[in-house]
Amino acid sequence: MARREFTxxxxxxxxxxxxxxxxxxxxxxxxxxxxxxxxPLSYGVEFDHIDLDANSKDNSLENCAAVCIDCHRVKTFGHDIPVAAKTRRQQDKARGIKKRKSSLSHPYLKKKLSGEVVDLRTGEVVSR
Ligand SMILES: [Zn+2]
Known part of the structure; x- marks a missing residue:
């Protein structure tokens, strides 16, 4: 894979x-x-392509963003949705918003990987 590089x-x-x-x-x-x-970029700078089109050969200044190491890592290895969710969680935490307890906090309810919620006392599937 050819790497696109800025001059x-x-x-x-x-x-x-x-x-x-x-x-x-x-x-x-x-x-x-x-x-x-x-x-501040004093801790390190990365140059990122703003245009996400993989076919783009645009190495112009307009398509070049000088970003900090953290941002570059997020964009390179992360995905926008989990990142946004993480940001929301952090903001909620900062604002003192706590996650509302769901029925899943009951010790006898267990959510299986399939998405089914099982009542451990009876072994019955209570929701899916
Ligand atoms: Zn940054």
């Missing part, structure tokens, strides 16, 4: 444009839509 000039220009702050924006990086990371 040194493009990277330098992107870094200059960033003002030394992470340019990652939005959910692909585990952020809220439209929110910019703005983490």
């Amino acid at each position: 040194k000039t493009t990277k330098r220009e992107a870094l200059k444009r960033s003002g030394g702050l992470c340019e990652a924006v939005g959910e692909w990086y585990g952020l809220q839509g439209g929110q910019r990371c703005n983490a």
Whole structure:
């Protein structure tokens, strides 16, 4: 697999444009839509292709984002949905929102991998 690379000039220009702050924006990086990371890039910088089209050969400055290591890792190895869910959980935690206890908190109810909920006292499937 050929790796798409930005030229040194493009990277330098992107870094200059960033003002030394992470340019990652939005959910692909585990952020809220439209929110910019703005983490200092002094701990390390990665250059990321904004356009996610795998066929794109766009190595222009417009398609280059200077992002922090964390954001790059999230986008490279993560998936937008679990990341967004994690962000929501962290925000909920910060706001003091606790997960409402479901019937699954009863010790005698067990959810199987198949999605069925089994009553351990009777062995009956109570919901699916
Ligand atoms: Zn970042």
